[in-house]
Amino acid sequence: MPRIRVEVDGATYEDDVEPRLLLVHYLRDRLGKVGTPVGCDTSNCGACTVLMDGMSVKSCSVLAVQADGRDVTTVEGLGIGGDEHPMQRAFHEEHALQCGYCTPGMIMASIDLLRENADPSEEEVRDGLEGNLCRCTGYQNIVKAVRRAAAEMRTPSPEPEGREPEVMS
Amino acid sequence: MTATAEGPAKEMGSPRKRSEDARLITGRTKWTDNMAPAGTLYVAFLRSPHAHARITGVDVGQAKSRPGVVAAFSGADFADEQGALPCAWVVTEDMKHPHHPPMAVDEVRYVGEPVACVVARDRYAAFDALEDIDVDYEPLPAVVDMEAAVADGADLVHEGLGTNTSYTWVFENGDLDAAMRDAPVVLERRYVQQRLIPTAMEPRSVLCVPEGDEFTLYSATQIPHILRLMLATVTGIGEHRIRVVAPDVGGGFGSKLQVYGEEVLALLLARRLGRPVKWTESRSEGNMTVHHGRDQIQRLTLAAERDGRIRGLKVELLADMGAYLMLVTPGIPLLGAFMFNGIYKMDAYSFTCSGVFTTKTPTDAYRGAGRPEATFAIERLMDELAAELDMDPIEVRRRNWIAHEEFPYDTIAGLTYDSGNYEAATDKALELFEYDKLRAEQADRRERHDPVQLGIGVSTFTEMCGLAPSRVLGSLSYGAGGWEHASVRMLPSGKVEVVTGSSAHGQGHETAWAQITADRLGVPFEDVKVLHGDTAVSHKGMDTYGSRSLAVGGVALYSACDKVVDKARKVAAHLLEASEQDLEFENGRFSVRGVQQEGRTLQEVALAAFAAHDLPDGIEPSLDSDATYDPGNFSFPHGTHLCATEVDTETGMVRIRKYVAVDDVGKVVNPLIVEGQVHGGLAQGIAQALYEEAVYDADGNLTTTTMADYLIPSAADLPSFTTDRTETPATSNPMGVKGVGEAGTIASTPAVVNAVVDALRPFGVDDVEMPCTPERVWRALRSESQPDTAEPGAGGGLGTAGGAQ
Incomplete structure (x- = not known):
């Protein structure tokens, strides 16, 4: 069995893996990183999206051996040791999730979307997230959340907004 | 909570952001498939490739001998204990109701019906071994088209029933003949409601953990309470020996309002093997087998x-x-x-x-x-x-x-x-x-x-x-009622636990129920914890479907909160040395009418009830209350x-x-x-x-x-x-x-x-x-007739799964 060395959410792992083992199963079953869920088996739904060397990949379509020597970030690795990532915060603020199953993948794909386009229009967000399916929200609030995070990430406020006023306006 | 001169802001009606989000946006979620207690075995099902066939032989011997495989079974191996999957709605007295084994024994009647299973130490080993199971089928005619199915001489889905019609149900009101007779306008139309696949984002998953002769079954279900009762009924295991937990559930849309064969078999496999067993469907498997x-x-x-x-x-x-x-x-x-x-x-x-x-x-x-x-x-x-x-x-x-x-x-x-x-x-x-x-x-x-x-x-x-109103369900011969239950626990520290029989899977009950409670009891939103989806915690409930949670379960909670206040009023009156009638309850505080400065908060009353040092005669030392609401x-x-x-x-x-x-x-x-x-x-x-x-x-x-x-x-x-x-x-x-x-x-x-x-x-x-x-x-x-089903593209399907050529 090939041996791989992968950095996941800031920790380094070395493991012998079957060549056919999918990255998502390596994350979930071997590393216990169950924050990344599986929603389909044809790479359509995007629930398992993670960042590999900063680029979004569907971890059901990547073999664990392909992650050898790479740096993987899952939703669990966002905002480690500090505040939530602006994208996570925006999903909460805009009510961009209901059951939340698509949310980890949706957040990771959205972060990658902003890497390519820091100020996407509504249409660009919709097109950019075409590979991530949600069954609960109708996407409208997801689009709003991504654009809200984009605005925040373009002009980071010196002090992050307090979490106190939970009630909107 | 924003305080104003009039007291705390009303929670009900305010667009509060959801408290459940915190775990969902950080990946700290408890989906069923996330859990794997030590010793967990993985189940894979072999499914029928035929729409209709007689099973003449199943050989799991080869599969059983593969490395990593702990057991393999055919439907026949469970024939004596698997019972039949339940139908709780017998709509007419003469409804044809065929036997439905969780795993097929003699005959398969749709593509995807389970015929055998493998239990192995990991999911890859389980799936690999499916290839080594031999099943002999004798194909029977498929019955695909409904109009053909009800025509004379149609091939039958269930030979023993003698017909493909399960029931005919009629409702009539008014004189339709008179209405149609000489009507100036008569429209006749034929509309087709195509078959849909619910497609909740979380695939189904079930984990059954045995402990002696007791079982905890975790399932991605909308109906932990109904499932528990039905599992007991189907398997004969005492209801009190089964605990069902619906942990975080990733959407349902009705598809998880079901008692699935895989849930029954997980329970039976855990009993037979004495180890935790888990099964999680793939999407392609789910599209064939989650109800449509x-x-x-x-x-x-x-x-x-x-x-x-x-x-x-x-x-x-x-x-x-x-x-x-x-x-x-x-x-x-x-x-x-x-x-x-x-x-x-x-x-x-x-x-x-x-x-x-x-x-x-x-x-x-x-x-x-x-x-x-x-x-x-x-x-x-x-x-x-x-x-x-x-x-x-x-x-x-x-x-x-x-x-x-x-x-x-x-x-x-x-x-x-x-x-x-x-x-x-x-x-x-x-x-x-x-x-x-x-x-x-x-x-x-x-x-x-x-x-x-x-x-x-x-x-x-x-x-x-x-x-739904239970009496209406009764008149429609539905097998259960439509009430919902809620209970409110006043903890000694003044915090509140709410237990609801509704079972959220994305709807936001944890937030909305806390809002209702905060308003009715006058306690801060943050002080309320909502518990649901575990029959050991929430012992009574009719679960979540049919847009019933708020209109039935929310009302039950509303009533339970009022009962807490009623109980607290007696204790508060005693503590304030006033008569109950003279007390008013506002923003979580009892006071004597006209003497605002004299008062006790609900939290103070809860603590007094807990200490029980000075309670009025005949009053139990508890403010906890519950309510069951049956809508009219x-x-x-x-x-x-x-x-x-x-x-x-x-x-x-x-x-x-x-x-x-x-x-x-x-x-x-x-x-x-x-x-x-x-x-x-x-x-x-x-x-x-x-x-x-x-x-x-x-x-x-x-x-x-x-x-x-x-x-x-x-x-x-x-x-x-x-x-x-x-x-x-x-x-x-x-x-x-x-x-x-x-x-x-x-x-x-x-x-x-x-x-x-x-x-x-x-x-x-x-x-x-x-x-x-x-x-x-x-x-x-172009006024062309529409293609029948199964032409590629007719309904969006590309047919990559085979079938359509």
Whole structure:
């Protein structure tokens, strides 16, 4: 069995893996990183999206051996040791999730979307997230959340907004 | 909580952001498949590749000997203990109700039915071993088409039943013959509600952990309480020995309102092997085996006057049951029986539904369950009637709908609509939509022969939800009641635990229930913890479906909170040395009327009750209370949805230009959550209109087993919605609330199809079968008959799973 060395959410792992083992199963079953869920088996739904060397990949379509020597970030690795990532915060603020199953993948794909386009229009967000399916929200609030995070990430406020006023306006 | 001079801000009605989000946005979620206690074994099922076949032999020997495989079983190995999957809704006395083993023993009746299973130390080993199981099949004829299935001499799905008709159920009111006789306008239509796959994002998963002769079963289910009872009934294991937990559940939409064979088998495997066993479906496996929704052929006859007033409506349905009757399969189309009249007055109504067996995946509840089908029919007919009379579709509705001053109103279908204001919702929708402006644009495009035509679709819907008054369920021969339970625990520190029998799977109960509690008890929102979805914690409940959580479960909580206050009042009166009658309770504090400074907070009273040092005689040292609420009536959300589509007459492509939804769901606890429910509902209703269809080929193979073939819409496929509300409180419950979970789905499908047909009407088109794919629209424009199912592309399916050649 090939041996791989992968950095996941800031920790380094070395493991012998079957060549056919999918990255998502390596994350979930071997590393216990169950924050990344599986929603389909044809790479359509995007629930398992993670960042590999900063680029979004569907971890059901990547073999664990392909992650050898790479740096993987899952939703669990966002905002480690500090505040939530602006994208996570925006999903909460805009009510961009209901059951939340698509949310980890949706957040990771959205972060990658902003890497390519820091100020996407509504249409660009919709097109950019075409590979991530949600069954609960109708996407409208997801689009709003991504654009809200984009605005925040373009002009980071010196002090992050307090979490106190939970009630909107 | 924001304090004002008048006291704390009201929680109910405020768009509080959800407390459940914290774990969901960080990946700290407890999905069933995330759990694997030490020693967990993984299960994989071998499934039938035939729509219909006799099983003449199953050999699991080879599979059993593979490394990593702990056990392998055929259906025959469980024949003596697996019982039969339950159907809790025997709709007629003579309903044909076939035996439904969790794992097939002698015969398979749909592609995907489980025939054998492997239990192994990991999922890869389990799946690998499936290849080594030998099954001998003797193929039998597939029964795919419902109309053929009920014809004389049809091949039978269940030989022993002698027929493919499970039941025929009839409802009649008024003199339909008189209404039809000499009617100036008679419309006859045949509409097809295509088969849909619910497609919750979380695939099904079940983990059963044995401890001696007791079992904890974790399942991605909407119905932990019902599942527990049914597992006990099916297996004979005592109900008190089974604990069912629905941990975080990733959506359901009705598909997890079920007792699945895999759940029963997980329990039996855990018992037999004495180890935790887990099974998680793949999406392709799930598309074949999660129950499907809709699938009706509707024959409709509407009689009307020339001024547009409806005389009567005749509905004849064939409803596809699939191969077996599952938990509430036969009752689903009958939920529509009470809704085909919609919001309209008429003198006569007749409804007949036959449930038909086919060799396809069983059908059951899918978001709306019977009401979307009915609403589609009547709202399509109203647009057809308007076209026939050359009248505006809004006007023809105005002439027929129940006026706001006529409530409560007894409908022709036997329900009493308690409240509503169709005028207000419609007026608001017309304004937001800029109806007249879009009609002018439509006229302009028609005149210019613009290749992209504009269509406007209307849907003025109502639905019955808040399932359900137990006596009504009883009269429909449903196997259980429709109440809901809640309890409130006042902890000594003044914090509050709320236990609800509703079982949320994305709806936001943890937030909304805390809002209700905070208001009723006058405690901070943050001090309330909502517990649900575990029969060891929440021992009573009827779970979540049918837009019932708030309208039934929320009301139970409301009542339980009031009981806490009533108990606390006695203790507070004693502590304050005042009479109960002189106490007032405001913002969480009891005080003597007129003497505001003397008082005790509810938390202080809770602590006094806990200490129990100084309680009045006969008072128990506890404020904990519970309530079970059985609604006296359904709730009837309503609204007006308007859709504008741009239809490219050269390519058949449909684009939604504008969608306005004005919904009246009564009083609202959390407008943010309500709006989210409407958005998601719209997406699923639009998906039925334009994108989704479960397609079977002539041999009974499902060709839409993957998300590449079964097209659930992405962000790029959907528009931005304009949503608003009117607020006509329900009078049937003390909170004035109505359900909201299904409204968007029920309303939107006819709005979209009406818009597509409206765009094409100048070309002589009066129907496009759903989903209105570019090909179907293009063919309709050329007056070509529509392809039967299973032609590639007919329903969006590419057929990558094989079957369609």
